Each structure stands twice: as C-alpha cells, then as structure tokens.
Amino acid sequence: MKKVESATEVGEDEAPPPRRRPGRPRLEAPSADYVARQEEIVAKAAEVFREKGYDAGTLDDVAEALDFRRASLYYYVRSKSHLLYLIFERALEQSLRQLEEYATIEDPALRLETLIRHRINRIADEPNGFTVFFDQRGRLDTRYESDIVDKERIYFKVYREAVASAITAGAIEDVDPVYATQAIFGMTNWLYKWYKPERHNVDEFTDVCLKLVLGQQAGRRKPAAKAAPAKRAAHR
Numbered sequence: 105m106k107k108v109e110s111a112t113e114v115g116e117d118e119a120p121p122p123r124r125r126p127g128r129p130r131l132e133a134p135s136a137d138y139v140a141r142q143e144e145i146v147a148k149a150a151e152v153f154r155e156k157g158y159d160a161g162t163l164d165d166v167a168e169a170l171d172f173r174r175a176s177l178y179y180y181v182r183s184k185s186h187l188l189y190l191i192f193e194r195a196l197e198q199s200l201r202q203l204e205e206y207a208t209i210e211d212p213a214l215r216l217e218t219l220i221r222h223r224i225n226r227i228a229d230e231p232n233g234f235t236v237f238f239d240q241r242g243r244l245d246t247r248y249e250s251d252i253v254d255k256e257r258i259y260f261k262v263y264r265e266a267v268a269s270a271i272t273a274g275a276i277e278d279v280d281p282v283y284a285t286q287a288i289f290g291m292t293n294w295l296y297k298w299y300k301p302e303r304h305n306v307d308e309f310t311d312v313c314l315k316l317v318l319g320q321q322a323g324r325r326k327p328a329a330k331a332a333p334a335k336r337a338a339h340r
Contacts, residue, residue, distance in 0.1 A: 149188075213275035
C-alpha cells in the first residue's frame with residue numbers, strides 16, 4: 105500500500121486548472137514559454153527531491169527554491185505526485201528521442217557502443233533527475249504507472265535489439281540478449297550512486313564498460329573532446 109502524502113499535499117490533484125477568459129482562443133498546444141517554465145519547475149523539483157527525498161520534500165520547498173508562490177505552481181503541475189511523474193517522463197522522453205537516431209546505426213558494434221555511451225552520459229549529466237528516477241521509482245502514483253512502464257519497455261527494447269544484433273554479428277559473446285541488456289543496465293545504473301565529476305572521469309568509466317562488453321570491438325566511436333578531468337588520485 106502506498107504511503108499517504110502529508111496533510112499539506114493531500115488533495116493537490118483536485119486543484120482546478122486556471123480559468124480561461126471569455127472569448128479567449130484555446131491553444132492547441134502549450135506555448136514555448138509555458139513549456140520552458142514547466143521544464144524549469146521539473147528540474148528544480150528533481151533537485152529538491154534528490155536532496156530531501158520525495159516524502160520529505162514538498163511543493164512549498166519547490167516553490168521556495170524557484171522564488172514562486174506555491175499557488176503559481178498549479179498552473180504548471182497538478183500535484184506533487186504529478187510533478188514526480190513529470191520528472192520520470194522527462195528522463196525517459198529525452199532519452200527516447202535520441203535513441204530513435206541511434207537505433208538507425210547500421211554497424212551493430214558501433215550501435216551498441218553508442219547506446220552505452222549515451223546511457224552513461226545521460227546519467228552523469230542529469231544526476232538530480234536520475235537519482236530521483238532510480239531511488240523513487242516505487243513512489244510513482246499508480247495512475248501514471250502504465251505510461252512510464254510503456255516508455256521503459258520501448259527503451260529496453262532498443263537496447264535488447266542492439267545487443268541481439270551485436271551477438272549475431274559476433275561483436276559480443278553468444279549470450280541471452282535479455283540478460284545481457286539487464287547486465288548493461290545494472291553496470292551503468294549504479295553510476296548515479298558514486299559518480300562525482302570533480303573526482304571521477306566519466307569517459308574512463310565508459311571505456312571500462314565498453315571493453316567489458318565489446319572487448320576488442322570497443323573504441324570505434326571516440327567521445328567528443330571535454331575539459332581536462334580532475335586528477336585520478338581519488339577513485340575511492
């Protein structure tokens with residue numbers, strides 16, 4: 105059974121939408137300004153929930169971090185549970201858009217390498233969103249579950265098919281592609297727990313993962329040049 109949200113959060117899904125002025129034309133899609141502001145709110149909420157945890161963090165905390173009135177948030181999000189869903193949706197939608205391009209790479213080894221690089225860099229570049237995604241997955245409201253699960257299945261399928269193609273091409277060992285995909289996810293997911301950009305080099309970690317998975321096939325796609333990494337002394 106899901107834990108009931110605090111008294112200040114109960115009933116937030118009942119917050120009425122903003123009233124439309126008489127005669128004002130209905131927009132077919134949210135304006136660019138609306139989308140940008142909602143994105144700002146979602147990003148800040150991920151930061152708050154990462155720091156305080158989803159249960160302890162409140163909409164008041166998010167509003168304060170944005171220098172908003174709490175009531176103003178209801179124009180962009182319906183509730184705290186809706187806000188958590190938007191964090192999840194953002195993490196998956198941004199990844200899926202990029203995966204559509206990567207899935208068209210013909211070389212099986214290069215496709216799998218590109219997908220692994222993409223996954224590691226996404227987690228490293230979005231620590232707030234992915235910490236919330238992985239740590240608070242069980243707190244997602246049931247009304248949003250099917251949508252997120254559908255997106256997760258699409259995401260997993262892209263990787264599983266890339267692994268299967270790499271197996272067929274002899275780029276990796278002949279193993280169960282589902283288990284191999286889960287192994288890749290397990291290896292890369294944990295990055296969010298320990299990675300500190302001031303102490304660790306994400307490209308070096310990526311190279312280790314690629315060599316473990318692809319062996320001699322790794323390194324076909326070199327990452328873009330980045331600023332000099334911090335010293336490698338403290339990998340503990």
